[in-house]
Structures are given as C-alpha cells and as structure tokens.
Amino acid sequence: MELSKNFQHSDAEKKWYAHWNNSGYFTSKPDNRPPYTIVMPPPNVTGVLHMGHALNNSVQDILLRRAKMKGFNTLWVPGTDHASIATEAKVVAMLREKGIDKKKMPRDEFMKYAWEWKEKYGGIILKQLEKLGCSADWSRTTFTMDEGYYAAVIRVFVELHEKGLIYRGVKMINWDPKAKTALSDEEVVHKQANSKLYYVRYKVDSDTEEYLTVATSRPETIPGDTAVCVHPDDERYKHLVGKYVFVPLINRRVPIIVDDYIDLEFGTGALKVTPAHDINDYNLGLKHNLEVIDTLNDDGTLSEAAQLYVGMDRFVVRKKIVEDLRDAGLMVKEEDYVNQLGYSERTDAVIEPKLSMQWWCNMQEMAKPALDIVMKDEVEFHPAKFKNTYRHWMGNIKDWCISRQLWWGQRIPAWYDSKGGLYVAKTNEEAHAKYKAAKPELAATEPVLRQDDDVLDTWFSSWLWPMQVFNWNEAPDNEELKYYYPTSTLVTAPEIIFFWVARMIMAGDTFMDKKPFDKVYFTGIVRDKQGRKMSKSLGNSPDLLQMIEDSGADAVRFSVMISSPAGNDLLFDEGHLEQGSFFCNKMWNAMKLLKGWESRCATGMDDSKHLFAINWMEARLAQVSAEVEDLMKDFRLSEALKTIYSLIWNDFCSWYLEWVKPGMEQPISATVYEHAISLYERLLQLLHPYMPFVTEEIYHVLRDREEGDDLIVRQLPDYGTPDAAILKEGTMLQELITAVRDTRNKNQLKPKDTIKLWVQTADKDFYTKVQDILSRQVNAEEIGFVTEAVSGAISIVVETDKLYIEAPEATIDTEAQKAQMQKDIDYLKGFLVSVDKKLGNERFMANAKPHVIEAEEKKKSDALAKIKTLEESLAVLG
RNA sequence: GGGAGCAUAGCUCAGCUGGUUCAGAGCACCUGCCUUACAAGCAGGGGGUCCGCGGUUCGAACCCGUGUGCUCCCA
Numbered sequence: 033m034e035l036s037k038n039f040q041h042s043d044a045e046k047k048w049y050a051h052w053n054n055s056g057y058f059t060s061k062p063d064n065r066p067p068y069t070i071v072m073p074p075p076n077v078t079g080v081l082h083m084g085h086a087l088n089n090s091v092q093d094i095l096l097r098r099a100k101m102k103g104f105n106t107l108w109v110p111g112t113d114h115a116s117i118a119t120e121a122k123v124v125a126m127l128r129e130k131g132i133d134k135k136k137m138p139r140d141e142f143m144k145y146a147w148e149w150k151e152k153y154g155g156i157i158l159k160q161l162e163k164l165g166c167s168a169d170w171s172r173t174t175f176t177m178d179e180g181y182y183a184a185v186i187r188v189f190v191e192l193h194e195k196g197l198i199y200r201g202v203k204m205i206n207w208d209p210k211a212k213t214a215l216s217d218e219e220v221v222h223k224q225a226n227s228k229l230y231y232v233r234y235k236v237d238s239d240t241e242e243y244l245t246v247a248t249s250r251p252e253t254i255p256g257d258t259a260v261c262v263h264p265d266d267e268r269y270k271h272l273v274g275k276y277v278f279v280p281l282i283n284r285r286v287p288i289i290v291d292d293y294i295d296l297e298f299g300t301g302a303l304k305v306t307p308a309h310d311i312n313d314y315n316l317g318l319k320h321n322l323e324v325i326d327t328l329n330d331d332g333t334l335s336e337a338a339q340l341y342v343g344m345d346r347f348v349v350r351k352k353i354v355e356d357l358r359d360a361g362l363m364v365k366e367e368d369y370v371n372q373l374g375y376s377e378r379t380d381a382v383i384e385p386k387l388s389m390q391w392w393c394n395m396q397e398m399a400k401p402a403l404d405i406v407m408k409d410e411v412e413f414h415p416a417k418f419k420n421t422y423r424h425w426m427g428n429i430k431d432w433c434i435s436r437q438l439w440w441g442q443r444i445p446a447w448y449d450s451k452g453g454l455y456v457a458k459t460n461e462e463a464h465a466k467y468k469a470a471k472p473e474l475a476a477t478e479p480v481l482r483q484d485d486d487v488l489d490t491w492f493s494s495w496l497w498p499m500q501v502f503n504w505n506e507a508p509d510n511e512e513l514k515y516y517y518p519t520s521t522l523v524t525a526p527e528i529i530f531f532w533v534a535r536m537i538m539a540g541d542t543f544m545d546k547k548p549f550d551k552v553y554f555t556g557i558v559r560d561k562q563g564r565k566m567s568k569s570l571g572n573s574p575d576l577l578q579m580i581e582d583s584g585a586d587a588v589r590f591s592v593m594i595s596s597p598a599g600n601d602l603l604f605d606e607g608h609l610e611q612g613s614f615f616c617n618k619m620w621n622a623m624k625l626l627k628g629w630e631s632r633c634a635t636g637m638d639d640s641k642h643l644f645a646i647n648w649m650e651a652r653l654a655q656v657s658a659e660v661e662d663l664m665k666d667f668r669l670s671e672a673l674k675t676i677y678s679l680i681w682n683d684f685c686s687w688y689l690e691w692v693k694p695g696m697e698q699p700i701s702a703t704v705y706e707h708a709i710s711l712y713e714r715l716l717q718l719l720h721p722y723m724p725f726v727t728e729e730i731y732h733v734l735r736d737r738e739e740g741d742d743l744i745v746r747q748l749p750d751y752g753t754p755d756a757a758i759l760k761e762g763t764m765l766q767e768l769i770t771a772v773r774d775t776r777n778k779n780q781l782k783p784k785d786t787i788k789l790w791v792q793t794a795d796k797d798f799y800t801k802v803q804d805i806l807s808r809q810v811n812a813e814e815i816g817f818v819t820e821a822v823s824g825a826i827s828i829v830v831e832t833d834k835l836y837i838e839a840p841e842a843t844i845d846t847e848a849q850k851a852q853m854q855k856d857i858d859y860l861k862g863f864l865v866s867v868d869k870k871l872g873n874e875r876f877m878a879n880a881k882p883h884v885i886e887a888e889e890k891k892k893s894d895a896l897a898k899i900k901t902l903e904e905s906l907a908v909l910g
Numbered sequence: 911g912g913g914a915g916c917a918u919a920g921c922u923c924a925g926c927u928g929g930u931u932c933a934g935a936g937c938a939c940c941u942g943c944c945u946u947a948c949a950a951g952c953a954g955g956g957g958g959u960c961c962g963c964g965g966u967u968c969g970a971a972c973c974c975g976u977g978u979g980c981u982c983c984c985a
Contacts, residue, residue, distance in 0.1 A: 035947095037948085038948085038950075217984095217985095222984085222985085372985090417914065417915075418914090420913070420914060421913075421914065421983065421984085424912085424913060424914090424983090424984075425983095425984075428984085428985090526982090526983085527982095527983085529983090530983095530984095557982085594923095594936080595922065595923060595936090607921090607922080607936080607937050607938090608922085608936080608937085610937085610950080611936065611937075613950075614948095614950045614951090615950095616950095617948065617950055617951095618947090618948065618950085618951085620947085620948080621947040621948035621950095621951085622947065622948080623947080624947045624948080625947035625948080626947085627947090628946095628947070662926090663926095666926080668926085670923090670924090671924070671926095674924080674935070674936085677935095677936090678935080685947090685948090686952085686953095689947085696946085770953090770954080773953060773954065774953090774954060774955080776953090776954090777941080777942065777953075777954050777955080778954085778955095780942085782942090782943085783942090783943060783945060783952095783953080784945080811945095859931090860931080863931055863932095864931095866931090866932090867931080869968095870929095870968075870969075873968050873969090874968085875967090875968040875969095876968040876969070877968085878968080879967085879968055879969090880929070880968070880969080881929080883929090884929050884930095884969095885929095887929075887930055888929085888930095890930085891930075891931060894931085895931075
C-alpha cells in the first residue's frame with residue numbers, strides 16, 4: 033500500500049467514527065464491571081457548536097475513553113435542552129419571516145410549528161459533536177421535552193407544591209420586554225453602561241416657590257413616582273420632611289419621607305421613589321406603605337397609568353421626557369454617569385424590574401443539605417476554589433422565579449376556576465376531579481377550568497437531568513438508575529454553577545436522596561487572543577466545523593486541550609491548532625519510517641547493541657504512564673497531554689527511533705523491529721483519549737488487526753516501576769550527544785565530516801553499551817578510551833568524563849575552549865560557595881530535613897569532582 | 911459594596927506540601943543543515959531583578975502583609 037505523504041484526517045475521521053459507532057463501542061448496558069458515567073450538559077436545541085462546547089466535550093470524551101481503556105463500563109449520555117426562551121425566539125422569528133404573527137395564533141398551532149422547527153434543526157449540534165469524535169451513546173439521546181421527561185418535570189412541580197415549596201405570588205421580578213417574560217435572577221447579566229444622571233426639580237407643596245431636586249438615571253419612570261425620600265440626618269431637607277411635592281409634568285402630590293437607606297453622597301441626597309420599577313424602591317414602598325403605580329406595559333411601552341407618553345417605548349420616552357422637563361424649566365443639570373445595568377441573558381434587552389404575579393420555588397430547605405454535600409466533599413469540586421463561590425450563593429439563596437410567559441416548555445400544571453380557585457395536579461383530569469370535589473356547585477355550572485398559560489423555566493427541567501435520563505420518574509427502582517447513578521463526573525463551565533450544578537445537587541438530594549455525581553470538573557471559559565469571552569454576539573468564535581474540516585478533529589482537540597488547565601480560562605490561539613496538526617503529521621511519518629523497515633527484517637541478528645535503546649524507551653514509557661495517571665487523577669489534562677506529546681516527539685521520534693534506525697539499505701533485526709512496533713502502539717494508546725482518530729488510524733496501519741482489535745477498547749497495562757538506572761544512563765547519553773554536536777557546530781564541522789572520539793572515564797561499561805548509538809549520533813568513525821589528554825583534539829567535559837574530539841576538518845580554537853572551561857569553573861566555584869555556606873550554617877544543619885542535607889552534600893562532591901576534571905583539562909590545554 | 915482569582919522568557923502558559931546546580935514547555939527569534947519518515951522537518955543556541963516594597967525562615971517564584979495593574983462572579 034502506498035502511504036500518503038501526510039496524515040489525511042478527513043477519511044480517517046469518517047471511517048473510524050463509523051466503525052466505533054457500528055461496533056457498539058459507544059453503547060453501554062449494566063454488567064459486572066464498575067461503571068463510569070457522564071451525563072453530557074445538554075446543549076440548547078438552537079445551539080451551534082462553539083469553542084466552549086469543543087472544550088467541554090473534548091474533556092468528557094478524554095475522561096470517558098481513558099476510563100474505557102482502564103476497564104470501566106463507560107457510558108456518556110447525550111441530549112439537548114429545549115431552551116424555552118431561545119427556542120421560542122427562533123420560532124417566532126422564523127414565523128415572522130413567513131409573515132405569520134405569533135400573537136394571532138392559537139397555542140396548539142404555535143407548538144406544532146415549534147416541534148417542526150425542533151425536528152428539523154434540533155439535532156444539528158449533536159451531529160457536530162460526532163465530528164469532534166465524541167464517544168457518546170447516541171441510542172440514549174434525551175430531550176428535555178420528551179414525553180417521559182415532561183412528565184417528570186410536572187411531577188416534581190406538583191410534589192414541591194404539595195410540600196408548600198412552590199407557591200404563587202406577586203413580587204418584584206426581572207422582566208424581559210423583548211421576550212415578554214419574567215426571568216430568574218441568574219438569567220440577568222449585569223453590564224457596565226454609560227448613562228446620564230438627570231437632576232430634576234420637584235415643586236414643594238407650600239406657599240413659597242420652593243423646589244426639591246432629585247437625581248435619576250431613569251426619568252421615564254417619573255410618572256410612577258409615589259414619594260421622594262431623604263435621609264433623616266440630612267440638614268438640607270429637615271424642614272421638608274412631612275411635606276409633599278408634586279411629581280413633574282403629571283403633578284401628582286406625593287409625600288416626602290425619610291429613611292436611612294438613602295445615600296447622603298449620591299446625587300442630591302434626595303431619591304425619587306418608584307415602587308413599581310425598582311427593587312429598592314419597592315422595598316421602601318413596602319416599608320412606608322406607598323402606592324404602587326405600574327407605568328409600563330409588557331413590551332416596554334408606557335401604560336395608561338403613566339398618563340403621559342402612553343404607548344411609547346421606554347427609551348423613546350426617556351428622550352422625550354428630558355426635553356419636556358427642560359422646556360418646563362424643571363431640568364437642573366445632566367451629567368455623565370457610569371452604572372450597572374441588567375440585561376437579559378438570552379435577548380440582551382435591558383431588564384425592567386417589575387411587580388408581577390409569578391410562580392416561585394422556595395430554595396431554603398433544599399439548599400441546606402446540598403451545601404453540606406459539597407462542603408464535605410461528597411461531591412468533589414475541581415478546582416476546589418469553586419466551593420467558596422458555591423457556599424456564598426447557597427448561603428444567600430433566594431426564592432426561584434420558575435414561571436415564564438412563553439409557550440415552548442412544560443406548561444405549568446395549575447388550573448383556575450372563575451372564582452380564583454387554584455388546582456395543581458399532574459393532569460387535566462385530576463385537576464378537574466379536585467375542582468368537582470372542592471366546589472361541586474360551581475363545577476356543575478362552569479365545568480371547564482382554565483389552565484395557567486405559563487411554562488416553567490428551562491432550568492426547572494435541567495435540574496433533573498442526571499436522574500431522568502435514566503427514567504427516574506417512571507421506574508425509580510430500575511436497574512440502570514441503580515447502576516449508573518450517581519454518575520461519575522460532571523464536566524461543565526463555572527458560569528452555570530448556580531443555574532445548574534447547585535440545582536442538580538438539590539434535586540438529586542430531594543428526590544432520590546442521593547447526590548447526582550461524585551465529582552465536578554469545571555473547565556475554563558474560552559477567550560479570544562484579546563482575552564474576550566468567545567460569544568456569538570461578539571462574533572469572535574472561530575468556525576469550529578471549518579476548523580475540523582481544515583485541520584482535523586484531533587488537531588482541534590489538541591489545540592483546545594493543550595492550554596486549558598482546570599478552572600483556568602483558555603486563550604484560544606491558532607498557533608496551537610498548527611501545533612496539533614504538525615503533531616499528527618509527525619506521528620504519521622514515524623509510522624512511515626517503521627513501515628519502511630518491515631521489508632528489511634532479518635532473523636538471527638545480534639540484538640545486543642539495541643538493548644540499551646529498547647530498555648531505555650520501555651523505562652520512559654513506564655515513567656510517563658505513571659506521571660499521566662497522577663495528572664489525570666487531579667484533572668490536569670493539559671499537563672498530561674503535554675507530557676505524552678513530548679514522550680512521542682522527543683523521546684520516541686528524536687531519540688529512540690534514531691538509536692535503533694538501521695543504516696542505509698541495511699537489514700533490521702526482526703525482534704528489534706517488533707519491539708519498535710510494540711512500543712509505538714503503546715504510545716499511541718496512551719495518547720488515544722486525547723487524539724482518537726490519528727492514533728486509531730496509525731494503530732491499524734502498523735499491523736493487520738483481527739476483528740475487534742481496536743485501540744479504543746485496548747486495555748491499558750500497568751507498566752510498573754521504571755528502571756531508574758537506565759533512565760539516568762539515557763540522560764547521560766543524551767548529554768554526551770548534545771555536547772559533542774554542540775562542539776561540532778561551534779567548530780563549523782559539516783554533518784558529513786566524521787570525527788574520532790576519545791573518552792577518559794571511570795565507567796567504561798557504560799560507553800561500551802552505548803558505543804554504537806553514540807558513534808552514529810555524533811558521526812564518529814571511531815570511539816576509544818584513553819587515560820590522558822589527546823593532543824591536537826578538541827577537549828570537552830561532560831559530567832566528570834573528559835572527551836577528546838579529533839576532527840581534521842576543524843580549525844581548533846584553543847582559546848575558545850579554555851574560555852568555556854574557565855567560565856564553567858567560575859560558575860561551579862560560585863555555586864560551591866553557596867553550598868558551603870549552607871553546609872557551614874549550624875541552623876541549616878539543625879533544621880533541614882536529612883534528605884535535603886544529603887542532597888547538598890552530593891551537590892558539593894559533584895561540583896568538586898567536576899571542577900577537578902575541568903581544571904585538569906584546562907591545565908593540559910596550557 | 912461583597913467574594914474569587916491572576917501578575918514568571920517577545921507571546922501563551924507550566925512550576926503539585928518552601929530545599930535535585932537562583933526556573934520549564936510550545937510558539938516566536940538566531941546559527942547551520944533540502945542527512946531518502948517528516949523543511950508541517952533535523953541539529954544547535956540566545957533570551958527571565960519570577961509585578962514593586964516589606965516580613966517570616968537556615969533557605970522564598972512558592973508562605974504572610976502591603977501597594978500597583980488586570981480578570982471573573984455576586985449584589
């Protein structure tokens with residue numbers, strides 16, 4: 033077979049993904065092996081693969097694939113989230129393009145369109161995850177609005193309502209005027225905004241022409257003012273307390289009240305109070321029994337209650353009212369002002385605080401045990417710093433606004449009769465039965481109840497995810513739930529710690545009395561080179577599918593993993609993508625080199641000169657395997673990948689392969705060849721979880737494999753403790769080679785110029801062992817031992833061995849050699865002084881641990897020996 | 911306003927409980943090589959007052975305090 037020049041990722045990706053999937057490697061059924069389970073954070077059905085998904089899902093796939101290789105029964109459950117606000121917005125927009133208005137459509141019809149949309153576009157992101165190589169069990173794909181899932185959500189609502197934890201009430205909520213729905217606190221994003229602070233005069237109700245000036249950033253809410261408030265200690269306004277002012281333009285007479293909530297320094301120290309449109313004003317209103325005048329409609333226009341500007345948008349009104357106040361001579365001044373504004377996470381509309389009747393879930397009771405679970409590490413957070421964030425939120429948890437004024441989602445299972453009676457039940461029938469039992473007379477004349485129009489917050493379904501993907505609602509005792517739950521590791525972004533992680537822990541504890549997962553690994557946030565968060569709105573997220581197509585899934589996985597330490601943000605750098613694809617190419621070429629030797633295999637050859645290389649590489653593999661195991665335990669995935677990368681590129685390709693490489697056109701011992709293949713396939717195995725396609729492809733090109741012999745399922749062996757002696761000798765050999773090559777370079781020797789190498793050493797055995805390698809690596813035609821300096825040769829020192837390089841082509845610069853040696857001696861002497869200082873320090877000798885003292889003593893003897901060697905060499909040079 | 915975190919080579923980051931010759935990697939840079947696996951490569955090299963200041967310690971990139979700059983989360 034003719035091997036291509038470079039690794040061809042597209043073909044390999046298609047071929048191997050289909051093969052793995054068709055071989056059933058992604059599916060799982062309970063058996064007697066220990067399970068390793070991950071539930072995928074369900075992306076929004078509206079979602080398109082972005083960098084965050086790539087990072088998150090690469091991490092999950094790596095953990096899964098590695099666990100599979102270690103004998104676990106692995107399961108990765110995929111799915112999508114119905115994402116009520118985002119999806120409904122998409123469907124409404126799609127309808128608008130067709131000239132259809134959602135408002136003129138019955139609910140059923142809208143839902144039909146929404147489901148059609150979901151069926152058509154809803155699976156795109158999962159297909160994209162396949163391209164990335166995700167080894168999820170697609171037969172278990174779950175959607176948060178599946179029939180069974182829907183029922184679970186309804187059941188949870190009803191049960192919590194029965195416990196009194198879910199209730200209906202009027203409170204201040206975050207209103208999204210664009211989506212026309214309430215939002216939870218978590219769905220509001222606070223951003224800095226450049227605003228203006230307007231100083232407006234309010235006429236005091238007295239005989240004099242006195243005015244009170246207030247500062248406000250929201251003059252459009254003036255029609256909703258029902259008081260002006262000042263601080264009780266404020267001398268400026270003491271005489272006005274108890275009096276009234278007239279609200280500008282509409283001339284409503286409102287009281288001047290006092291409260292120590294007021295900040296004396298801010299503005300004029302006088303605050304206009306608009307209880308309907310500000311949470312703080314609302315609380316003031318409750319305290320002082322103020323009237324609440326809601327001057328806004330659901331779409332952000334002013335309502336009849338405002339009296340003025342009715343039907344105009346709030347931001348238009350802001351401009352208009354400023355002009356009108358100026359004209360009326362009531363505007364004192366305007367100044368620039370930077371403040372924090374709340375925006376809707378989904379629609380980016382400026383949030384309007386608004387009093388509204390909504391459904392609420394009391395979180396206090398559920399939060400307490402959920403807090404303990406994390407504080408006691410029953411659920412481990414990685415990195416642990418997020419425990420603080422979690423504790424802070426759980427300690428100050430507020431009731432959760434769970435109703436949304438949308439249609440796409442689980443409809444709230446509450447029904448009303450005409451007299452305001454409320455019936456919460458799992459089904460329409462049950463609700464009506466309750467109604468008939470409670471109010472038989474009314475039910476006789478008005479038999480049909482009206483169901484609540486609202487749906488539940490998306491997160492009110494997501495929090496059941498780890499339970500319900502295993503069918504908790506229908507069969508709480510089922511085998512799968514018992515086997516796979518609690519799941520092993522949740523991989524997610526820190527930004528949804530409250531939205532989702534905390535609530536899953538609460539749900540698991542409340543409904544199953546079990547935590548949902550053992551560990552949570554928080555990935556970083558993906559940022560662009562300027563440090564900005566990658567987001568659709570900024571348009572700074574690269575096109576992942578294009579990247580996969582151009583560079584390959586393995587290179588993409590490499591690039592996102594190589595620089596993403598746990599919990600630290602990842603600055604995405606295109607350079608890493610290049611590094612990843614170069615790495616694929618390097619591995620491909622190493623394979624080509626090995627395959628090229630296949631036909632040159634010969635039996636009965638003397639292998640002894642290759643033993644050193646083989647044993648050393650085996651030891652390195654064992655050493656790195658152990659390192660990777662430790663790193664993976666701590667979720668240090670990027671470190672693990674770096675370590676393996678370096679093992680393959682440097683140790684295997686740059687050293688080992690060169691060491692066992694046969695001469696031009698020379699045969700290679702069959703056993704040496706076999707060993708090289710065996711080593712390479714085990715290296716590929718170590719790398720496979722990170723870069724699955726290229727490793728599987730090369731694994732299969734290396735040898736013909738039997739059916740079922742695939743890297744993805746090959747089990748990782750335990751290589752035991754590496755041979756420390758040979759590792760040390762390997763390092764020495766590398767130092768020797770580098771030192772001689774450096775000398776060759778410095779003396780302008782061409783690669784083809786041969787040298788003779790004379791060694792003065794106490795360890796001849798070592799040189800005998802590596803003589804063959806050394807001579808080839810430094811292009812020495814002869815290596816021999818001497819007991820004294822060789823005249824006319826270049827002299828260097830490695831460790832405590834003296835080397836003499838005889839090179840006829842070189843112009844020998846004795847002064848340069850001497851200078852170099854003198855420099856080394858000076859350095860070592862300086863070093864020796866500091867070591868001596870330590871060893872001569874009584875307090876150091878008394879306090880330092882024995883092994884530290886031992887190390888210092890060894891440093892001293894090594895340095896002394898090396899100085900001696902260098903001085904001898906220097907003396908010979910004259 | 912409350913909380914979390916960061917500051918190490920030109921860039922992006924490692925450096926795990928303070929002690930293996932006052933720091934490692936990749937990219938970038940310099941020198942030399944088209945050596946039939948790989949120029950998407952090979953060999954070699956240079957480059958750091960570990961943010962400033964103070965402290966603890968026999969010993970600090972690492973611990974403590976403080977200042978400066980930056981990021982994120984929550985209100």
